[in-house]
Amino acid sequence: MAIMINEECIACDACRPECPNDAISEGDPLYIINPDLCTECVGFHDTPQCAAVCPTDACVPDPSHQETREQLIEKKKKIHGE
Ligand code: SF4
Ligand code: SF4
Numbered sequence: 001m002a003i004m005i006n007e008e009c010i011a012c013d014a015c016r017p018e019c020p021n022d023a024i025s026e027g028d029p030l031y032i033i034n035p036d037l038c039t040e041c042v043g044f045h046d047t048p049q050c051a052a053v054c055p056t057d058a059c060v061p062d063p064s065h066q067e068t069r070e071q072l073i074e075k076k077k078k079i080h081g082e
Contacts, residue, residue: 002038004062015050035065
């Protein structure tokens with residue numbers, strides 16, 4: 001499942017540099033996660049790093065982009081290679 005950023009975002013920019021997939025971009029007014037690039041950090045970290053650093057808990061699971069761990073691993077391979 002991709003992570004999404006909800007309306008609690010205060011645009012502090014803490015999450016963007018932490019994403020191993022460059023999935024996070026500055027939006028207006030909220031930051032945005034590209035669901036095609038979000039892998040929940042599989043293969044890099046045990047937990048979603050954007051959620052770990054977000055001061056307002058604005059990074060939450062996106063129910064409209066549900067994926068299994070296997071699908072997330074495949075997505076990571078497509079983005080980064082093996
Ligand atoms: S969960 Fe990981 S891959 Fe997804 S947007 Fe957050 S930091 Fe990036
Ligand atoms: S860390 Fe949280 S509050 Fe800061 S930009 Fe990212 S989603 Fe928004």
